[in-house]
Amino acid sequence: MTMLKEGRPTAPQAITQADAPPATVTGNRALMLEEALIFEIGSTDTTGVDFAEAPKVTSRLGNLARTDGIGLPGLSEQETVRHYTRLSRQNYAIDLGLFPLGSCTMKHNPRLNEKVARMPGFADLHPLAPQSTVQGALAVIHELAEWLIKLTGMHSVAMSPKAGAHGELCGLLAIRAALEARGDARSVILVPESAHGTNPATAAFCGYKVEDIPATLDGRVDLEALKGRLGPDVAAVMITNPNTCGLFERDMKTISDAVHAAGAFVYCDGANFNAIVGRVRPGDLGVDAMHINLHKTFSTPHGGGGPGSGPVVLSQALAPFAPLPFVERQGDQFALIEEETAQGHHGQTFGRMVAFHGQMGMFTRALTYILSHGADGLRQVASDAVLNANYILRSLDDVLDAPFGQSGPCMHEALFSDKGLAEGFTTLDIAKGLIDEGFHPMTMYFPLVVHGAMLIEPTETESKAALDQFIMALRSLAQRAKAGDEALKGAPHFAPRRRLDETLAARKPILAWTDPALAQAAE
């Protein structure tokens, strides 16, 4: 095990600023170009589009015609292309390199998915188009739903939630509706410490009281504490499995049985489904509801912060309460059920969560990815995701503290802490150092159960060579932080910006651009 750690740097490599480059008058540095805001370079008289002349008609706007200036600058087409191309080059992205964000699964985004999603037969469809004209789109939703049901071993799936956190809301609303249907008012949701931050927010949003369940020293739900808290006031337990420490909840089946025996439901945060897809079915573990982040497990691009998609698989007990609308197979046709009906297994729907029927653009991408991988490929996905994470864990646990390194293999992500760094050095310094090494940093300070957490998820689409380069960089940074290399505290040195003042941004929020001349006049 220690053998392959040899040959990697073991001594700190100091970086000096002695060769600092001279300034340029433009602020540009060769291919790295500074870019002003559109409000500084555009004008309200400039446009990059041409329209046919509007026919002369009598206005039907009543007295509501807009007479004031709106203040929207325009750019010509080429200026627009340059502006956004220049800005794009100030972003790190999975297409540029390894993106080891724990709990966020940044993997390769195949371009076939993009091509398919843009087929006019999918992209240029109106959500309220007559159903006879959208049979292929409904078939996509149905086919994807079938895959999700089979892969999770669940009874049915609600496709409309717009993102993972929206899916959590869907699952809890189904649970609450099921409890109300049996006349059982319960008020508490139990959330283990190792759960995602959105879980308690969601539970509170649905009107529940949230209570924490502690984690054990080996990073899992404290089974005895959980069992001890179960009672007639508990509606559900929200559990993340694999959890945010990167570990599989060994007692999941026992937990589910205890929760069900107490008349409550098990909600599973399925954000980490890529660690078990094809190898473990949540339905076999007693889960009642679980959202699946299509963008994580089934590779739809993150787009700088969305859109996501969060279908929710449901057990037989919760299926009748699923939200509207949903797609139903009727012989060789597909029907979009938009109204509450007494028939079928959805007779007690809790209502509608969103105006239309979910993220079609994500459905086509996810189905394309699933079909490309197939049943054999998806099983390999989980295998390689877990293999890559354990490889990271074992290649770094001699230079970084791995708090749960001895409590069994990790799943798809490896967790380290800041223990052992030199006085005054933090996880943040290592993260910013990674930027200089050409990597996006790992997830910092999460999960909260570990001090100075560094959560690393390599994902299944990284090669061994890429992992080795990342390991080498992180080993070097760990050793520099242990040795107290001050240069690390100034990192990043080579990014488009040095460390940004987040405190100033929050203390004096500037959330929109104001013309400096007008701002000065107002003072």
Place this chain on the structure above:
Amino acid sequence: MRYLPLTDADRQDMLSVIGAASIDDLFVDVPAEARLPGKIGGLPDHASELAVERHMAALARKNLSAGEAPFFLGAGAYRHHVPASVDHLIQRGEFLTAYTPYQPEIAQGTLQVLFEFQTQVARLLGCDVANASMYDGSTACWEAIGMARRITKRGKAILSSGLHPHYVSVANTMAKFTGDTLVHEAPTLDAATDIDALIAGIDKDTSCVVVQYPDILGRIADLTPLAEAAHAAGALLVAVVTEPVALGACRAPGHMGADIVVGEGQSIGVGLQFGGPYLGLFACKQKYVRQMPGRLCGETVDAAGKRGFVLTLSTREQHIRREKATSNICTNSGLCALAFSIHMTLLGEKGLRELAALNHALACQAAERLAQVPGVTLLNDSFFNEFTLILSKDAREIVRNLADRGVLGGVSLGRLFPDAPQIGNGLVVAVTETVTPEDIETLAKALEEELA
């Protein structure tokens, strides 16, 4: 399995570093009875790029896309021409495959776009500040009702009968669980909006009045008296815009006194996409910014004094104070916001005004022509690019029959309001710059034959 780069030799090397005999050994923590011994049965194995593309293309061909037919659907989603450079630019890998900008030093591209987007949206809607987008218009509308509850500490929201019925459904779903009281009735086939009735309904328990502009029947009205009445009673005015192109021609809700303006941004840059992903717009007065849900980008400086941008005021968000967050929203519609912002930059104020004028003029022409069809009456006195026709027959059936003729003729009120049969003869027709005079003529002729 072309997306998985490890070779079997790599896997063996890595297992030896880990000290495990096989990959199965890495799953020891999974209870034995839950471990699947092999592939899940009944599902196909991996397929080539060509095979997958063929399968998906075959499904796509089973649909009648909007561009293939005379197309008049609106009611919350609109078909506009999106310049080619918008889709090209959003597909740059640095935008497409980036994560939420939590490391601002290497996410200035996305962050600057969000700052520009926030400014564009605030100006368009006539507000002080906007957030960096939400899921869609309907969820943004619900979040606005929740925000009004937090600000006023009251729980009764009055929803206009002209509010999109799906938005009402979403709000109703959420209200069942949060205990809010929502007041709403289905619209009547009346040319006048319900502003007077809304004003009459405001009382000391009212948290907000929610009004759509233009409304679900395409009607527009001055919101100023409603804002004044709401404010006099200590309530807020929430305005909902599902067709933001309208604001290139019509007064902005924020300038008529709305406290929170939410909207569906799909019209600009995003495309129809069978309902999603779409783009929630959310803007408000400066004094309410800390009660706003969702993500915000703010300006700051870096260690060298250069201007830069960061996500900010995140104590409102779920990852800091968990259950005390203003909302459970953790993502936004970043890529859709980018598309909106690029399209808006290409348009500029000049282009937006031209686009809006063209939409309005074509809609006026279409309304005039369609109203000449025997059995058709135009409901609206005023409208932007969408209006309601009252037909002599049930509109739901007419829409289906038109589809069989290859004409996508509008959205029936029967589909939108299944519980209000009294308005079942209403047909909502949207006309954008993508509609040609020939399309209008085709719809008129088809309607004439169906209503004969």
